[in-house]
Amino acid sequence: MPVVSRSMRLTDRGIYWVLAAALAAAGLIPEFRSLGNLANVATQSAALAVLAVGQTFVILCGLIDLSVGQLTGLIVVLVCDVAAGRDAMMAPALLLAIGLGAGSGAVTGLLNNRLRIHPLILTFGTMSVLQGIVFTYTDRSVGRAPAAIAWLADGRLLGLPVAPLLVLVLAAGAHVTLTRTRFGMHVRAVGGGRDNARRAGIDTDRVAATVFVISGVSAAIGGLLVAGRLGVGYPHAGAGFELDAIVAVVLGGTSLAGGRGSVAGTVAAVLLLGLTNNVLNLLQISSFIQMLVKGLIVIGAILVNQPGGRRAFA
Amino acid sequence: MSTEAERPRVRMAAIVSGLSAGWLERAAIWVVLLALLGVAALFSDAFVQPIYLFNMVRQAAPVGMAAIGVTLVMVMGGVDLSVGAVISLAAVVAAVLMDGQAGNIGYALAATLTIGAAIGFANGVLIAWNRASPFILTLGTAVAVYGLTQIYSGGTARGIVAPGFREFFNQRIGGLVPVLALLFLAAASLAVLVQRTTRFGRSLYLVGSNPGAARLAGLHGARLTVATYTLSGLLAALGGITLLARSGVSSTFAGRGFEFDALAAVVLGGTTFEGGRGGVGGTVAGLLVLFVAFNLVNILGLNYNTQRVVAGVIIIVASAAYTLLTSRR
Amino acid sequence: MKIRPTAICAALMVIVAALPLTSLAQGVETARVQETVTTARFKKAAPYRVGVAAGYLSNSWVVFCLQHIRYEASRHKEISEILVTDAGFNPGKQVADIEDLISKNVNLILYWPVDEKAIQPALEKAVAKGIPTVNTGGGFTYGPGTVANAFIDQVVLGDMVARQLFKDMRGKGRIIAMLPIAGTTAAVDQLAALRTAIKEFPQIELLSAEYGDWNRAKAKQITENLLQRHPRIDGVFSPAGQMSIGVAEAFEEAGRLKEVVMSPGDEYNGWLKWVTKHGRGGAVTFPTRVGQEAVRLGLRILNGEPVKRGLTVPSEYISPASISRYVEPKRPDDWWASTLPEEWKPK
Numbered sequence: 001m002p003v004v005s006r007s008m009r010l011t012d013r014g015i016y017w018v019l020a021a022a023l024a025a026a027g028l029i030p031e032f033r034s035l036g037n038l039a040n041v042a043t044q045s046a047a048l049a050v051l052a053v054g055q056t057f058v059i060l061c062g063l064i065d066l067s068v069g070q071l072t073g074l075i076v077v078l079v080c081d082v083a084a085g086r087d088a089m090m091a092p093a094l095l096l097a098i099g100l101g102a103g104s105g106a107v108t109g110l111l112n113n114r115l116r117i118h119p120l121i122l123t124f125g126t127m128s129v130l131q132g133i134v135f136t137y138t139d140r141s142v143g144r145a146p147a148a149i150a151w152l153a154d155g156r157l158l159g160l161p162v163a164p165l166l167v168l169v170l171a172a173g174a175h176v177t178l179t180r181t182r183f184g185m186h187v188r189a190v191g192g193g194r195d196n197a198r199r200a201g202i203d204t205d206r207v208a209a210t211v212f213v214i215s216g217v218s219a220a221i222g223g224l225l226v227a228g229r230l231g232v233g234y235p236h237a238g239a240g241f242e243l244d245a246i247v248a249v250v251l252g253g254t255s256l257a258g259g260r261g262s263v264a265g266t267v268a269a270v271l272l273l274g275l276t277n278n279v280l281n282l283l284q285i286s287s288f289i290q291m292l293v294k295g296l297i298v299i300g301a302i303l304v305n306q307p308g309g310r311r312a313f314a
Numbered sequence: 315m316s317t318e319a320e321r322p323r324v325r326m327a328a329i330v331s332g333l334s335a336g337w338l339e340r341a342a343i344w345v346v347l348l349a350l351l352g353v354a355a356l357f358s359d360a361f362v363q364p365i366y367l368f369n370m371v372r373q374a375a376p377v378g379m380a381a382i383g384v385t386l387v388m389v390m391g392g393v394d395l396s397v398g399a400v401i402s403l404a405a406v407v408a409a410v411l412m413d414g415q416a417g418n419i420g421y422a423l424a425a426t427l428t429i430g431a432a433i434g435f436a437n438g439v440l441i442a443w444n445r446a447s448p449f450i451l452t453l454g455t456a457v458a459v460y461g462l463t464q465i466y467s468g469g470t471a472r473g474i475v476a477p478g479f480r481e482f483f484n485q486r487i488g489g490l491v492p493v494l495a496l497l498f499l500a501a502a503s504l505a506v507l508v509q510r511t512t513r514f515g516r517s518l519y520l521v522g523s524n525p526g527a528a529r530l531a532g533l534h535g536a537r538l539t540v541a542t543y544t545l546s547g548l549l550a551a552l553g554g555i556t557l558l559a560r561s562g563v564s565s566t567f568a569g570r571g572f573e574f575d576a577l578a579a580v581v582l583g584g585t586t587f588e589g590g591r592g593g594v595g596g597t598v599a600g601l602l603v604l605f606v607a608f609n610l611v612n613i614l615g616l617n618y619n620t621q622r623v624v625a626g627v628i629i630i631v632a633s634a635a636y637t638l639l640t641s642r643r
Numbered sequence: 644m645k646i647r648p649t650a651i652c653a654a655l656m657v658i659v660a661a662l663p664l665t666s667l668a669q670g671v672e673t674a675r676v677q678e679t680v681t682t683a684r685f686k687k688a689a690p691y692r693v694g695v696a697a698g699y700l701s702n703s704w705v706v707f708c709l710q711h712i713r714y715e716a717s718r719h720k721e722i723s724e725i726l727v728t729d730a731g732f733n734p735g736k737q738v739a740d741i742e743d744l745i746s747k748n749v750n751l752i753l754y755w756p757v758d759e760k761a762i763q764p765a766l767e768k769a770v771a772k773g774i775p776t777v778n779t780g781g782g783f784t785y786g787p788g789t790v791a792n793a794f795i796d797q798v799v800l801g802d803m804v805a806r807q808l809f810k811d812m813r814g815k816g817r818i819i820a821m822l823p824i825a826g827t828t829a830a831v832d833q834l835a836a837l838r839t840a841i842k843e844f845p846q847i848e849l850l851s852a853e854y855g856d857w858n859r860a861k862a863k864q865i866t867e868n869l870l871q872r873h874p875r876i877d878g879v880f881s882p883a884g885q886m887s888i889g890v891a892e893a894f895e896e897a898g899r900l901k902e903v904v905m906s907p908g909d910e911y912n913g914w915l916k917w918v919t920k921h922g923r924g925g926a927v928t929f930p931t932r933v934g935q936e937a938v939r940l941g942l943r944i945l946n947g948e949p950v951k952r953g954l955t956v957p958s959e960y961i962s963p964a965s966i967s968r969y970v971e972p973k974r975p976d977d978w979w980a981s982t983l984p985e986e987w988k989p990k
Contacts, residue, residue: 031746044739115634121581122633124574128626135619139826141760226735232760234734235826243453250450277736281743287700287729288464295458302446302454360871369896373864414973468989470703471977484896561860561892564885564913564977566701568860612868615851619825 015252018301019268019275026279037278039161043154045274046163047072047225049267051241052248053167053174054218056266057211058119059249060178062191062258063112065212066123066242068219070130071104073238075223077134080143080233087146097220104130105216109209127242134235141232153228163225167267170221175263187211191258248273251301272301342639343583343599346632350603354610361606368486368495372560374605375498376401376569378598379553381576382505383434383546385597387448388580389509390542391522391589396437396452397550397576399459400430401569404554406463409473409563416476427551433459434547438540456573463566471563483559494560501552505594518542523590579604582633603632675785676792676953685775685790686947687750689721693941694749696740698757700729702857703911703977704931705755706989708780711934712753714987719942734761741765745772751941753934755780759828763788775944779937781929782828783953790944792953793937795929797829800958801836803927804882807960808906811923815846816877816904819869821862821886825854833882850876855886859913862889870897878904882927884914888976891917891924907960910969913976918966926961926969931981 026032051068058065075097082096083089108126112119145153155162178184189197190207198204219238226237251269254261276297280290354361361367371378380397387394404426411422437455441448467473483494509515517538521528525535557568582600585592607628611621695712699705709727716722726749730737734757742765744752752769756762759782766776766788778784778792808818820837822830834852841847850873855862862881869876870893879894881887887908894900907925908914918924933956940954961969969980981988 037746040739040742044735047735111630115630115637117630117633117637118581118587120587121578122630124578125626125630125633128629129623130626132619132622132624132626135622135825139619140831141758229738230734230758230761231764232758234758234761236732236758237734237761240733247450247453250447256447256449277739278743281728281740284726286727287697287731288461288469290461290729291464291731292458292461295454295456295461298454298457299440299451302450303440303444358871366871369867373867409975464701469701469706470975470989472975472989473977474973474975557860561863561889562913562976564703564859564888564911565857568858609868612865613871615872 015265015268015272015301019272022272022275022279026275029279029282031282032279037282039164041271041274041278042164042167043161043229044278045270046153046167047222047229048241048244048248048273049167049270050170050218050225051222051245052252052266052270053171053263054215054222055242055245055249056174056252056254056261056263057178057187057214059246059254059256060191060258060261061187061208061211062194063119063208063211064123064246064256065108065215066120066246067104067108067126067130068215068222068245069238069240069242070127070134071101071216071219071238072223072226072241073235074130074134074137075100075220076227076230076237077138077142077233077235079149079224079227080145080231081138083143083146083149085144085146087148090146090148093146093149094224097224098217101216101218101220101223102213103216104219105213106209108216109212112208112212113205134238138233138235141234143233145227145231145233149224149228150231151228153225163228166221166225171263171267178263183207183210188259191260193259244273247298251298269301272297340584340593340596342636343596343603345639346635347599347603347606349635350606350610350628350632354606357610358613360613361610365486365490368491370602370605370609371495371498372484372492373609374601375494376553376557376560377572377575377579378498378601379501379556380546380550380569380572381579381597381601382502382594383549384573384576385580385583385585385592385594386505386509386518386542387546388585388587389522389589389592390518390538391525392441392448392539392543393577393587394434394437394452394543394546394550395449395573395577396433396455396459397546397553398569398571398573399456399463400433400547400550401554401557401572402565402567403433403459403463403466404430404551405558405563405568406467406471406473406566408555408558409471409475410467412474412476412479414474414476416478419476419479422476423555426555427548430551430554431544431548434544434550435540437547438543441543442536442539460567467566469566471566471568475558475562480559480562483556494556498556499598501549502594502598509593514538514541519590521589575604578629582629582636584636604629607632672783672785676783676951676955678952679949680791680944680952681949682775682790682944683947685773685944687773687945689945690723691721691750691942691945692724692726692748693722693938694744694747694752695725695727696737696744696752696754696762697727697729698734698737698755699732700727701731703989704929704979705780707931707979707981707983708755708934710983710987710989711932711981712779712938714983715935715938717987719938721942722938730757732757734758737762738765741769745769745774749774751945752776753779753937753941756782756784759784775941777937777941777944780933782832785952791940791950793933793940794953794955795933795958796955797832798836799955800927800929801833801882802840803958803960804833804906805837805840805880807925807927808878808880808904809840809844809847811906812847812878812904814844817848817850817873817875818878818880819850819866819873819876820852821855821866821879821881821883821890822852823854823883823886824856829883830854837880847878849880855883855889857883857885859885859889862886863893866890866893867897870894870899876903878906880906881908882906882929884908884911884917884926885977887924888913888917891921910961910980911976912971912974912978912980915966915970915980916972916976918963919970919972922963925963926966928959928961928980930956930958931979931983932956 079093083093186207248269252265408426412418579601583596611624728740775790783792853865905924907927909929
């Protein structure tokens with residue numbers, strides 16, 4: 001399958017150079033070098049990393065999922081409200097989160113396969129619906145995250161921050177799935193060319209539905225991390241995550257046209273974004289200038305990274 | 315990446331259909347719009363009152379202006395997500411440059427449009443010569459432009475609108491058609507004309523459906539890219555001016571989210587991300603579908619949360635209906 | 644000690660006189676606001692580094708409030724530095740910002756939350772490290788993470804706006820309410836105050852409560868549809884001036900401005916201009932100088948002086964007749980009437 005063999009190219013590695021350069025520059029700031037600060041950056045980036053890893057599957061498959069941000073918000077609210085701070089409710093809350101994430105992803109996948117409308121429009125619509133559901137449920141912060149979830153998001157295990165470890169495990173799993181399994185090959189094949197993939201005997205609808213489910217589950221896990229960090233069910237908690245996730249995926253070298261890209265690049269891009277935030281804060285740069293700098297970094301990184309042609313999604 | 319070599323025939327077909335799309339395909343979104351208006355009229359007679367309908371066109375004008383530019387970019391196979399930021403910047407800059415003096419209006423508008431065009435030009439240059447993904451690149455531009463707006467304004471939408479400016483654009487000609495609505499319809503008609511009858515318009519479709527063939531045909535893709543993004547920036551700035559005229563501006567983020575409304579209108583209108591198809595006419599219909607939907611849920615007295623749910627469902631259903639209509643040819 | 648009957652009488656009279664006052668505007672959690680906080684453990688020697696953890700900065704009221712903070716700080720030699728972070732409406736970022744300020748060893752944190760509950764754990768970390776925290780702005784927070792509040796009571800504000808509106812409407816008619824972003828303290832408190840006040844006016848009917856997100860264009864568009872839905876609207880409850888302008892414009896364009904009574908807005912300059920032009924509406928202030936009060940309150944805590952849990956900065960009613968003393972016709976709409984000296988006003 002030629003599509004797969006073309007999937008990793010050296011030009012896609014730009015993000016690692018950018019990240020290395022940024023790390024080296026940041027290393028000049030004494031406050032940045034402290035282990036505590038580095039752990040902070042990694043912990044703060046964890047939720048976005050999980051969402052971005054999920055989005056990598058979707059985009060590799062040539063699709064896109066704008067609904068994950070609001071889905072994250074819904075899960076944050078429900079988990080905190082149901083658990084209300086009780087550790088005994090941990091298991092039901094987890095089940096609820098994962099179930100809801102997977103369920104929402106499955107519905108999106110089904111609609112995608114049946115309606116045949118552009119996934120950007122479809123998930124723009126479901127994003128709006130989910131937002132309405134979140135705010136119908138509550139318009140203000142509710143509940144409290146159980147201690148166990150707070151530990152997951154903010155705690156330490158053998159002196160190491162838990163959330164980044166979780167990201168590492170999930171990202172490794174995702175990497176293996178995408179590079180070493182049949183399903184991973186199918187995802188790339190569908191993203192590389194749906195018609196060819198179908199002709200090669202791949203059940204493209206099933207692949208598409210599965211990646212949306214993966215995206216939904218990543219929103220659930222991301223939601224748990226956000227809930228743990230905030231401690232309460234804040235209804236706006238997920239706003240904007242969808243765009244940040246997409247930006248990270250594409251900065252990481254995954255082509256919006258599908259078929260080409262990697263989880264490792266995505267994680268590197270998330271780190272780059274978190275690092276930028278942290279360094280600009282440490283340097284006490286005004287938030288308005290920070291915004292400008294962040295925009296320029298996104299532009300710069302995409303120029304260095306050059307993931308594709310002149311198409312909207314390439 | 316695999317599509318380039320493997321689908322030349324599809325591409326050629328797309329060129330043909332892009333240039334002379336079947337009437338049903340072009341009419342489909344208008345059918346959807348009429349159906350939605352019919353449904354809306356069942357709930358409220360506002361939707362058969364010309365004065366209300368024209369007001370809706372005026373409401374839609376700021377997003378609509380930007381959507382025209384986004385359509386042209388997308389026909390060419392690109393996308394422009396920076397328009398919301400440009401709208402915000404333009405509204406603030408225009409008011410600051412007017413500084414409450416009617417004599418400043420001309421210069422303020424010219425300068426604002428120039429800034430918008432310059433941002434579009436920068437987008438175009440970066441995309442044309444670096445082959446970067448327009449989706450992310452223009453998203454990055456948006457963040458940078460918001461930063462510029464904040465630095466320029468210090469966080470408040472300072473600036474004073476000149477007397478007479480808003481009054482002129484909001485007056486209703488014949489007591490019915492607001493100047494702003496007319497301006498938008500004129501801009502849209504002009505764009506339709508350009509896209510149908512000029513070499514520039516035809517080149518957009520050619521490049522959009524097959525950049526390789528377009529290059530062979532002697533079209534300078536890079537120059538076209540720069541021109542189209544510049545136009546998009548200019549139209550977004552016009553959208554910002556329109557917004558300032560319609561409702562005044564009380565925030566430095568006045569246009570936030572408009573890029574997605576514009577995108578939704580364009581895609582509802584039948585212009586695809588692949589490029590080479592659709593056009594401004596469809597976008598106008600798609601835009602009106604969105605605004606009828608938003609206003610309908612609002613007029614029904616549904617609360618804001620329900621509005622979000624209903625609006626989302628309408629976007630999905632209208633889009634699906636459109637797909638169904640066009641695929642039955 | 645001998646108690647004179649006249650004294651008892653006088654005391655009783657004061658109590659009786661005060662009764663209607665208290666029932667008139669029962670603010671947020673009065674007892675907790677009045678609670679005394681001992682601050683000995685925060686006592687420190689100058690110089691002080693003051694951190695400001697802003698939930699957001701891209702809003703003109705907040706810009707003015709921050710200028711008040713900077714101005715007040717400039718008047719105190721003991722303040723050596725002001726560090727400002729901006730969370731841009733993201734509570735997760737505000738948590739990180741507060742953590743950053745702690746690691747930068749600030750001595751005092753002033754903040755306004757994106758979401759008050761979400762940042763409590765981060766604030767508690769600060770307090771545990773001996774850094775006092777002062778909630779600054781439009782809400783009162785009672786919790787271990789918030790040492791004190793300098794705030795404008797939005798229940799009182801909403802009540803004042805509602806009562807002035809009902810008075811101007813002669814206690815009768817159908818009204819709509821235009822509120823800020825759903826779920827914010829402002830929206831929740833103002834609506835609660837309106838609903839409470841309305842109980843005393845059986846002839847006032849609330850047709851619809853809408854959320855205009857502090858956005859003039861959005862408020863206008865929503866009102867355009869409300870005008871379609873309701874053939875008669877007698878009053879508008881809109882405490883935020885920047886939305887009031889959008890609402891009033893929609894009424895004016897529909898030719899229905901005459902039928903409606905606009906409630907007081909706030910001292911947003913664009914609204915003050917509108918009030919000046921139309922001679923109606925007035926304002927109930929949402930004073931930006933709360934930023935200054937917060938700095939003073941913070942310094943007293945660093946001094947180890949006991950303080951009240953909540954320091955309210957009272958709203959005042961400005962009638963349309965006296966609006967000319969506040970409006971700045973040569974300034975932008977997006978501007979606030981304030982007590983800032985000219986050189987400290989935003990550039």
